[in-house]
Amino acid sequence: MELKIGLLGCGTVGGGVVELIRMRADKIAAMTGFYPIITDVLVRDLTKERKVQFQHERLTDQASNILDNDDIKVVIETMGGIEPARTMILAALRAGKHVITANKDLIALHGPEIIEAAEAARCDFLYEAAVGGAIPLIRPLKESLTANEITDLKGIINGTTNYILSKMTESGANYEEVLKEAQDLGYAESNPASDVDGLDAARKLTILAGIAFGAKVSLDDVEVKGIRTIAASDVAYAHELGAVIKLLAVGKDDGKSIALEVRPSLVPKSHPLATVNDAFNALFVHGDAAGDLMFFGRGAGSLPTASAIVGDVIENLRNISMNIPSRFRTGPVASRAVRKGSPEPLRYYLRMHAKDQPGVFAHIASLFAKAEISLETVLQKRAHDNQAEIVIVTHETPSAALSSIVEQLTARGDLLEIKNVMPMEKGDA
């Protein structure tokens, strides 16, 4: 039996969906009893040349041709952005259509509203593709790890920044150079703010934390620091310290409160996340019964994202065939405080420039000693212009003590300038 699908948006991801559904239509029919056909595709520009070859699919620039078409049972949204995606998805759900999307921005900001609308309509609203591209993350968290209290999430969930940091590590080049190259190759947007400032990762973390911790969290709960301040010298020092720099999204739930953070970190090379390069994503999950788990794969791209979307389509069609759409209702949501920042002592990397004169180093060392912060590694090198470059890695230090020492160091602007501060992860999972 044919099942008609409407597609909202036909860029890179939408094109992949058209292709993959066509490739797998027979297999999907055998698995679900429904032969899926994309009948209508909403695009902004009907005349634009597209990579994907359309066959029976009708192009339209009128959303109503999909949303008001009673023959269309399933809507796939790949436009991205908040509006008009939100309005269209809500309209589709109200019309009794199942919705599948990869729209992380929308779910991070309006997830509860849309999920409520889906439950009211007894429709599926599935979004495995919204975080981690092809990597199964949402379903394992919702179905496989349900016997656990999840206490930790830690991951590389933005491909653009991971590409930039990987290239900086490989080539020793500067941030600006590599960003320019990434933009030329289409891996970074011409306005890269959402990626390089960590906002995209923060949105994804919001989605993951809500599911993993079973709690209400919002984008405002995430402390966010991006990668613009990472210098080639930080990458080189990280290497000297046996580590690589990664933009990590970190969530912790200690049962009382939840802490959420996106920030560049030094990851020792022995840690599995250190081998996650280029456009790959990976998420570490710690469950109280399961222990440490990691999920790794392509976080973006046409077919990898389509893999997750079409996987959701197959789940949806199976659910329709068994008359159980919307089978997992929202679980009980625990109310726990959400606070920003690192909740536990971490090692910290500090890079600073200091006047190359007698006594400066001793002064810095005495400040750390007074604050009772012990040092794991100290590197001092000659920088330019009579300046010494000093890199310090502390032993595990509470974040309050770290903030205090950073303040004291900053107050000595006559002697030194802090160039960068980052946490350094433990060596193993």
Next chain:
Amino acid sequence: MELKIGLLGCGTVGGGVVELIRMRADKIAAMTGFYPIITDVLVRDLTKERKVQFQHERLTDQASNILDNDDIKVVIETMGGIEPARTMILAALRAGKHVITANKDLIALHGPEIIEAAEAARCDFLYEAAVGGAIPLIRPLKESLTANEITDLKGIINGTTNYILSKMTESGANYEEVLKEAQDLGYAESNPASDVDGLDAARKLTILAGIAFGAKVSLDDVEVKGIRTIAASDVAYAHELGAVIKLLAVGKDDGKSIALEVRPSLVPKSHPLATVNDAFNALFVHGDAAGDLMFFGRGAGSLPTASAIVGDVIENLRNISMNIPSRFRTGPVASRAVRKGSPEPLRYYLRMHAKDQPGVFAHIASLFAKAEISLETVLQKRAHDNQAEIVIVTHETPSAALSSIVEQLTARGDLLEIKNVMPMEKGDA
């Protein structure tokens, strides 16, 4: 509403299940509508002291107290082994009980028979814990990656051998020493054959390949080589070559035939599998749309295995509450030839001892040249007793050409002795 569960077997894993179900009973009730209670536990020895504290659970040494008890709706089997587990599981299914198990041996050998019995009884038969312990593998393959043709599986799926190889790598010690230590610590059985000869990994590969490739495969289809031949010097040479030695389970499906193999391999340190140490497991999966994926976590242990089993219990209770047990029927099974051995050219590592006399090395080199096998790396060191130790890494070589050169080298027993031959993986995923 209370839901009564019978537990068959109460060793390490069974004890973890008792504990975890008790810890999560309220959460499970909130998620599924059923408050799970283990009422009866089958044990061999009623008098044995056990770590787990029993409360309301009744111990019995009569299986009929569980299998013939109509109040018990769900049976969890953690005895392991083929019989009496097989007979009991079939009896439970025929009595309309849902069955959850971690029994990889049983599923590898009798999976189709049991799955058929479960479908006939419209009961769930779930076994996420059978492969990879806590790591979600079966469900992602069956539900998340359904839009893909899976072409490759590659993983570390036996914890005992990975522990032994990790320790050999860390300490430089011999296989026998480390095995002894692992046995003393309880990480290896007193008869370690099933682990160190690769049979346990082969059974798990059989289960994974059947699901991932949607094909009928049997244990006999797997070419198996264990780790007994790995010497401390192999580990040291691997290090010199920038690699570590891992026991890999490898499955390939090129659409025409399936090849299955378990064998020690050199894994370059840049490959994510190289960082999987000790009792951790990891599985690489390549899907034609998703690309490379990796799943990593604890492959064994009481609570990690219980995490997967209780996750299955929760799925089962959700299915019962929606009246959809056995919701995923066996998909269409493709008929493809299954053949042993590496299906594609690989790099190979060869270590041999040769007489330390003029011309021997030139002779070896000429054999490789005649066979048109080009060499990537050659290391020659003085071994004992006027013997030279020669290590060769070939460029990518078809397995037939490799077998032929190994045969030719072996024929020159007067000059040299081959000590080990292993494939060497590519540097990235």
